[in-house]
Amino acid sequence: RGGGRPGGQRGAPKKPPPPAKEAPKRGQRSKLKKIKDKYADQDDEERDLMLGLLGSAGRSKAEIAREARRREAEEKAAREAQKAQRHKDNVEKQAETARKERQSAGAGAIAVADKAAPASFDAAGAAELRSLLEEPSIQELDEGQRAALAQHDALTALPAEGDSLLYAVPVCAPYSALSAYRFRVKLTPGSQKKGKAAKQAVGIFCGGAGGASERERELMRAIKDDELVRQMISNVKLVAPSAATAALKTERKAKAKAKADAKG
Template structure:
């Protein structure tokens, strides 16, 4: 063995050891310059000492085979293998940019579709509001009546309304009084007669009578809880001719009571 390495100098030996991957650790003192003040270090723990005593194979530099494999994966000039495959397949950078722009265009189209859908929904909601009316006309096809509570001047165009002022009425009693006033107003809107020598006038009177009956039916059919939900507490209901309406209501209630008692006696 001595004869085999007799002509080998130190430089040849270091080169061979590097190729074999068994080069020794460099002296840390020689690798880094000394500083004037060395930081204070704690004594190494047992685990650190054990780690420093591990075989030198864990700190060995990568072999030539591993370096060649890494170069094959990265490609020339740090280019990844996936990008090389795209270049070999004939995909130009401009085509890649076109794909990105196409994806952005699709996203813009989706945003435009969402905006159009939102505009359509808003239009539908506004169309529903257009179907509501505060003053029905003869010939209108009424579906239901909605109770609302708002400042009295804002309800100037409403056909059926009452005024609420501070008082002692509870919500339930105030709702019944308001409903009674509106039902009396619907009765007063009915024409006294639908007959006329003029066919056009007779048709108009008939339509007004139908409208008044329909309005009265819808006012009577409003659920009590819906009225209570809109009504204020501790109020007093006022309206034109409300005292006469109260008297008529009491008289009608008495007549119904008498008729019922007479029927029970018989």
């Protein structure tokens, strides 16, 4: 019989040849040569270590972005947890304060109830209660305390016609608290110096519209400048009633006219 290859046997399939490497473009050859010379002494371990220190370690931009989003989400969750814990602590603190106030109020109510029911006291407690009730509730003051109270009682915001006036005291307080004072002006923030504003206020008080007596004018003009400005704020604006302001302007015009006539 004729020779030849047995039926059914074929040759092994051949692998396709690997693609040819693309030749480096113009200018890349020298750049690759510089990189090769620079890192010629660096092995794989050193390369991995340097990449790890730089934070890249061969990761892609997508991995770095995912890591940043994950860290941001963790930080946000931690902030929310801290905020919730602070809110919880505040609620618990308020509840504890309310509980203590209720307990204190309850103790006070019990004490009042016990005091209102002396029938439940024993004989010793009743005797002690009687001795406490018999003691005078007003203590006597010494001479210094009585003198201080007498000085306080001597101060008045609205002197009567028959009062004997000793001195005037400058007062700086909220305008609504001075509603009972006869001589008062309002100070608002402005550009005027407080010394000039204080003198202007005294001029308004001593003007004809203020209704001050000769003794009151004398005492107000006798106040020293440092006492006038001691309680005032800097850079103020004086707001006086329209009648007092008009009277002050009229008085100034009359004085200026009198000086002009005297010079003429």
